[in-house]
Amino acid sequence: MNSPDPFIVRVRALLGEGGCLESAETMARYLRDWRGLFEGKARLVARPRSTAEIAALVRLCAEERVGIVPQGGNTGLVGGATPSETGTDIVLSLERMNRIRSVDPDDFSITVEAGCILADVQNAAAKVDRLFPLSLGAEGTCQIGGNLSTNAGGINVVRYGNARDLVLGLEIVLPDGSMWDDLRRVRKDNTGYPLRQLFIGAEGTLGIITAAALKLFPVSRQRATALVTVGNAQAACDLFSHFETRLGDCIVSFEYMSKPSVQLAYDLVPGTIWPFGDITADSVLVELGWTLEQPSLKDLLEATLADSMEKGFILDAVIADNEAKRLALWRIREAVVEAQRIGGASIKHDISVPIASIASFMTIADAAVRQILPETRILPFGHLGDGNLHYNLMRPPGIDDRAFLQNAEALTRAVHDIVREFGGSFSAEHGLGQLRRDEANLYKSPIERELMERIKSSFDPHRLMNPGKML
Amino acid sequence: MNSPDPFIVRVRALLGEGGCLESAETMARYLRDWRGLFEGKARLVARPRSTAEIAALVRLCAEERVGIVPQGGNTGLVGGATPSETGTDIVLSLERMNRIRSVDPDDFSITVEAGCILADVQNAAAKVDRLFPLSLGAEGTCQIGGNLSTNAGGINVVRYGNARDLVLGLEIVLPDGSMWDDLRRVRKDNTGYPLRQLFIGAEGTLGIITAAALKLFPVSRQRATALVTVGNAQAACDLFSHFETRLGDCIVSFEYMSKPSVQLAYDLVPGTIWPFGDITADSVLVELGWTLEQPSLKDLLEATLADSMEKGFILDAVIADNEAKRLALWRIREAVVEAQRIGGASIKHDISVPIASIASFMTIADAAVRQILPETRILPFGHLGDGNLHYNLMRPPGIDDRAFLQNAEALTRAVHDIVREFGGSFSAEHGLGQLRRDEANLYKSPIERELMERIKSSFDPHRLMNPGKML
Numbered sequence: 016m017n018s019p020d021p022f023i024v025r026v027r028a029l030l031g032e033g034g035c036l037e038s039a040e041t042m043a044r045y046l047r048d049w050r051g052l053f054e055g056k057a058r059l060v061a062r063p064r065s066t067a068e069i070a071a072l073v074r075l076c077a078e079e080r081v082g083i084v085p086q087g088g089n090t091g092l093v094g095g096a097t098p099s100e101t102g103t104d105i106v107l108s109l110e111r112m113n114r115i116r117s118v119d120p121d122d123f124s125i126t127v128e129a130g131c132i133l134a135d136v137q138n139a140a141a142k143v144d145r146l147f148p149l150s151l152g153a154e155g156t157c158q159i160g161g162n163l164s165t166n167a168g169g170i171n172v173v174r175y176g177n178a179r180d181l182v183l184g185l186e187i188v189l190p191d192g193s194m195w196d197d198l199r200r201v202r203k204d205n206t207g208y209p210l211r212q213l214f215i216g217a218e219g220t221l222g223i224i225t226a227a228a229l230k231l232f233p234v235s236r237q238r239a240t241a242l243v244t245v246g247n248a249q250a251a252c253d254l255f256s257h258f259e260t261r262l263g264d265c266i267v268s269f270e271y272m273s274k275p276s277v278q279l280a281y282d283l284v285p286g287t288i289w290p291f292g293d294i295t296a297d298s299v300l301v302e303l304g305w306t307l308e309q310p311s312l313k314d315l316l317e318a319t320l321a322d323s324m325e326k327g328f329i330l331d332a333v334i335a336d337n338e339a340k341r342l343a344l345w346r347i348r349e350a351v352v353e354a355q356r357i358g359g360a361s362i363k364h365d366i367s368v369p370i371a372s373i374a375s376f377m378t379i380a381d382a383a384v385r386q387i388l389p390e391t392r393i394l395p396f397g398h399l400g401d402g403n404l405h406y407n408l409m410r411p412p413g414i415d416d417r418a419f420l421q422n423a424e425a426l427t428r429a430v431h432d433i434v435r436e437f438g439g440s441f442s443a444e445h446g447l448g449q450l451r452r453d454e455a456n457l458y459k460s461p462i463e464r465e466l467m468e469r470i471k472s473s474f475d476p477h478r479l480m481n482p483g484k485m486l
Numbered sequence: 487m488n489s490p491d492p493f494i495v496r497v498r499a500l501l502g503e504g505g506c507l508e509s510a511e512t513m514a515r516y517l518r519d520w521r522g523l524f525e526g527k528a529r530l531v532a533r534p535r536s537t538a539e540i541a542a543l544v545r546l547c548a549e550e551r552v553g554i555v556p557q558g559g560n561t562g563l564v565g566g567a568t569p570s571e572t573g574t575d576i577v578l579s580l581e582r583m584n585r586i587r588s589v590d591p592d593d594f595s596i597t598v599e600a601g602c603i604l605a606d607v608q609n610a611a612a613k614v615d616r617l618f619p620l621s622l623g624a625e626g627t628c629q630i631g632g633n634l635s636t637n638a639g640g641i642n643v644v645r646y647g648n649a650r651d652l653v654l655g656l657e658i659v660l661p662d663g664s665m666w667d668d669l670r671r672v673r674k675d676n677t678g679y680p681l682r683q684l685f686i687g688a689e690g691t692l693g694i695i696t697a698a699a700l701k702l703f704p705v706s707r708q709r710a711t712a713l714v715t716v717g718n719a720q721a722a723c724d725l726f727s728h729f730e731t732r733l734g735d736c737i738v739s740f741e742y743m744s745k746p747s748v749q750l751a752y753d754l755v756p757g758t759i760w761p762f763g764d765i766t767a768d769s770v771l772v773e774l775g776w777t778l779e780q781p782s783l784k785d786l787l788e789a790t791l792a793d794s795m796e797k798g799f800i801l802d803a804v805i806a807d808n809e810a811k812r813l814a815l816w817r818i819r820e821a822v823v824e825a826q827r828i829g830g831a832s833i834k835h836d837i838s839v840p841i842a843s844i845a846s847f848m849t850i851a852d853a854a855v856r857q858i859l860p861e862t863r864i865l866p867f868g869h870l871g872d873g874n875l876h877y878n879l880m881r882p883p884g885i886d887d888r889a890f891l892q893n894a895e896a897l898t899r900a901v902h903d904i905v906r907e908f909g910g911s912f913s914a915e916h917g918l919g920q921l922r923r924d925e926a927n928l929y930k931s932p933i934e935r936e937l938m939e940r941i942k943s944s945f946d947p948h949r950l951m952n953p954g955k956m957l
Binding site: 128179204205221256402420439451 | 541576590591592593594595615617636637639643647650651660664666667668669670671672673675676677678679680681682683684686687690692703704723724727730731732733734736776777778781782786805839840841842845869872873874909910911912913914915916917918922926929930933934935937938940941943945952956
C-alpha cells in the first residue's frame with residue numbers, strides 16, 4: 016500500500032468531503048475539454064465551496080509550488096482549462112462556488128460567485144425584471160468566472176459589449192493566496208491603475224476570480240427579428256452601417272451567415288428551416304430590442320428593411336411574426352455551429368478586423384485558402400456588428416479528416432497572416448489557452464509580449480497560475 | 487554668461503524652432519493649473535510635433551534620468567499635469583500633436599493624435615454624420631490625450647460610458663522611449679493581457695499616449711430634454727430607476743442638482759433662468775436621444791413624465807420646446823458649476839457610490855459635515871445616472887475663505903470615510919494627480935497599492951513618468 020501523498024492529505028483536510036477528487040474515474044471529466052482536443056493529468060481536482068477555502072488552498076499550493084488550473088464550466092475552445100500532461104498541477108473547479116450573493120434592481124447590479132452557471136445569472140436578473148445581457152451557445156453550462164477569465168463575447172456584444180464591459184467589481188484570490196476584495200458596485204472610479212481589467216481575459220494566469228459584481232440592464236419589452244439575404248459580404252457590411260446609422264440604439268444582434276455555412280446547416284441539422292426557398296445568398300440575422308412597449312419595433316424594422324431593399328442593400332427579408340418564428344430563425348444560426356461540429360474535421364478561426372473591412376478580408380483570405388487547398392469548404396459566419404468572424408474551414412468531400420488536417424498549420428498561418436495585415440485579432444473571443452498560445456509570439460509585437468511577461472512575473476513569480484496557458 | 491545646459495541644447499536640436507520653451511515668460515502657462523491651486527517649475531517645456539520626436543525625447547530623458555510631466559489642455563482638477571517645485575523635470579506638451587489621422591464612418595471609428603482638442607474630435611466626427619460622445623465642460627480646451635490619461639467622464643457616460651469605453655487602440659511611447667503601436671480598430675481581441683487598459687487613466691505615469699483610435703456612434707436625429715423637480719434626492723434616485731426601466735436605451739444624460747446648488751447659480755450667474763418660479767426643490771435634468779427621426783421622442787418623454795408624476799416621482803416638469811430652450815436648461819447645469827467657482831472658497835469632492843445609494847450617502851454625509859462646521863453650504867450636484875456626485879462644500883456667509891479652508895482636511899476626511907463605507911470611490915472622474923495622491927494610502931487596500939507599485943516598477947523603473955503623481 017502506498018503511503019499517502021502529504022499534499023493530498025492536507026488538501027483533503029482543508030476541503031472536506033467531496034472537496035477533493037483523486038480517482039481516475041471521478042477526475043476524468045475535468046481532465047479533458049468537451050471537444051476532446053485536449054487531455055491532461057492532475058494530482059487532484061479541488062472543489063472548494065468558499066473564497067476562504069480557495070485562499071487557503073492557493074496558499075498551500077504556493078508553499079508547495081504546485082500549479083493550479085482553474086476550471087469553470089469547461090466549455091472553452093482553446094484548452095485553457097485543461098491541465099498539462101505532467102500531472103504535477105491540480106485542477107481547481109469553481110463549480111461549488113455558485114451562490115447568487117445579491118441582486119439589486121434599482122442599482123442595476125448583481126453579485127455572483129464565479130461558479131454560477133451563466134443561465135442562472137440571467138435568470139436571477141430576469142426574476143427582478145432586469146437583463147444580464149451576456150449570451151452565448153454554452154450559456155446553460157459555462158460559468159461566469161470562466162466567462163470573465165476569457166472575456167467572453169457572444170451574440171449581444173454589438174449592444175452591450177464584451178464580458179469586460181459588464182463588470183463592476185471582482186473578488187480575486189492572488190497567487191500568494193491573499194484575497195483582494197474589489198467587489199465594488201461603482202460605475203466611475205479613477206483612483207489608480209485599473210487592476211481589475213488585468214484579470215478579465217487573463218485565463219486565470221494572474222489569479223483566480225472568485226466572485227463578481229456585474230451590471231444589469233433594463234429588460235427589452237419588445238424584440239423584432241429578421242432574416243435577410245444579401246448579395247455578398249460587402250452588402251452585409253453596408254447593411255450594418257445603414258442599420259447602425261438609422262437604428263443604432265436598438266440593434267441587439269447583427270449576425271452574418273455565409274451561403275455555404277447555411278447550406279451545410281440545412282443539409283446536416285434536422286429541423287433547419289430556410290424561409291426563402293433555395294439557399295442562394297449570404298444572409299444576416301438581425302435582432303432589435305428596446306425597453307419601450309410602444310411604438311411597435313416590428314413596424315420600425317419593417318420600414319427600415321423596405322428602405323434597405325429600395326437602396327439595394329438586401330435581396331429579400333422575413334420578419335418573425337411570433338416567438339416560435341423568431342426561435343426558428345435563431346435555430347438556423349445555431350444549426351450553422353452544430354453542422355460544423357458534426358460535418359467532419361474543421362479548422363476554426365475566431366478572428367476580428369475593423370467592421371468595414373470584413374468583406375475585403377474574406378475576399379483575400381478565400382483566395383489564400385484556395386491556393387493551399389482549392390476544394391476546402393469555406394464556411395464563415397459570425398458577429399458582423401463586432402467585426403468578429405468565425406472564419407471556419409472544413410474538410411471537402413473526397414478527402415479524409417486526417418489528410419485535411421495536415422493542412423491545418425498552413426491554412427491557419429495564411430488566414431492569420433491576413434488578419435495581421437488588416438490590423439485584426441487572431442483570437443477575438445476564444446482566447447489563447449494552449450491552442451493559440453504560441454501564435455502570440457508570431458502576431459503580438461515583442462514590446463507587448465515583454466510587457467505581458469513583466470506583469471506575469473511581478474504578479475505570479477513562481478508561475479503557478481494556470482501554467483502553460485496564454486504565456 | 488552661463489554656459490548652456492547640454493541637455494537643453496540636445497532637446498533644442500531635437501525639436502527645432504518653437505519646440506523647446508525655456509524662458510520664464512513662455513513657460514509660465516504650463517507651470518500652473520488653471521485654477522491656480524498648483525504651481526511648479528520645469529527645466530523646459532517641450533512641444534514635439536510627431537511620435538518620432540516624442541520617442542527621441544523620451545529616450546533622451548531616460549538616458550539623462552530627467553522626469554517628464556505630460557500635459558494636454560491643462561484643464562485637470564487635481565494637479566496631474568503640473569510639475570513639482572524641484573525644477574528638475576520637463577513638461578511635455580502634446581499641443582502640437584493635433585492631427586486627425588483618419589475618420590472612417592462605415593467603421594464607426596476615428597484615429598486622432600493626443601493633442602487634438604476634444605471639440606475638434608467631436609466636430610471631425612460630426613462632419614461624417616457620426617458622434618464622438620465624450621462631452622464635458624472643458625471640451626473646447628481639453629485634449630483627447632488628457633481625457634484618456636484621466637479616463638474622463640462627463641455628461642454622456644450613462645449612455646456611452648467613460649473615456650475608457652470609447653477606446654479601440656492606442657499609440658504609446660513607453661518610459662524607455664520605445665513606441666508601442668497598439669493603434670488598432672478591432673472591437674474584440676482576446677490574445678493577451680489588456681495592456682492598453684493600464685495606460686487609460688494612468689495620468690501619464692506609465693507612458694505617454696501619443697495617438698488613439700476611438701469609437702464613433704450614430705448621430706441622434708432627435709433629442710428631448712426636460713428639467714424636473716423632485717421631492718428629495720431619494721425621489722431623484724427612484725426616478726432614475728423608473729426612467730432607466732422604461733427608457734433605458736435612449737437616456738443620454740441624467741443630471742442631479744440639489745436645491746442649494748441651483749439657488750447659488752441663480753444668485754450669482756447672470757442669465758440663469760429657473761422655469762418654475764421659486765427654487766423650492768431638488769431637480770433633475772434629463773436628456774434623451776436616439777437615431778430615429780420618427781416617432782417623436784418628445785412625446786415619449788412627455789408620456790413618461792406624466793406617468794412619473796402620477797406615480798409621485800416628480801413634482802413638476804418642463805420640456806424644452808426648441809433648441810434655445812434646451813440650451814437654457816443646460817445653462818442652469820453649467821451655472822451650477824460656474825457659481826461654485828466664483829462664490830467663494832469651496833471644497834470639491836468628486837465621489838461615486840452605487841447608484842441606488844446616492845440619497846442615503848447624502849443624508850449621512852450632510853450630517854457629518856454639519857457636525858464639523860454647521861453653517862457649511864452643501865451644494866451637491868452631478869451625474870446621478872453614473873452614481874457620481876460632485877459633493878461640494880462652500881464657505882458660508884460670515885466666515886472668510888481662509889477660516890473655512892482650515893476645515894478642509896477634516897471635512898474631506900469625513901466625506902471620504904463615508905464614501906468608503908458605501909464601497910464608493912473618492913475620485914470618480916477627476917483622478918489622483920497631486921491633490922488626491924496621498925488619500926489613496928488611506929482608502930485603497932494595501933494589496934491594491936502593492937499591485938500598482940509592482941506595475942509602476944516594472945514599466946518605469948527609474949520613475950521618470952509624471953513623477954509624484956498618482957503614486
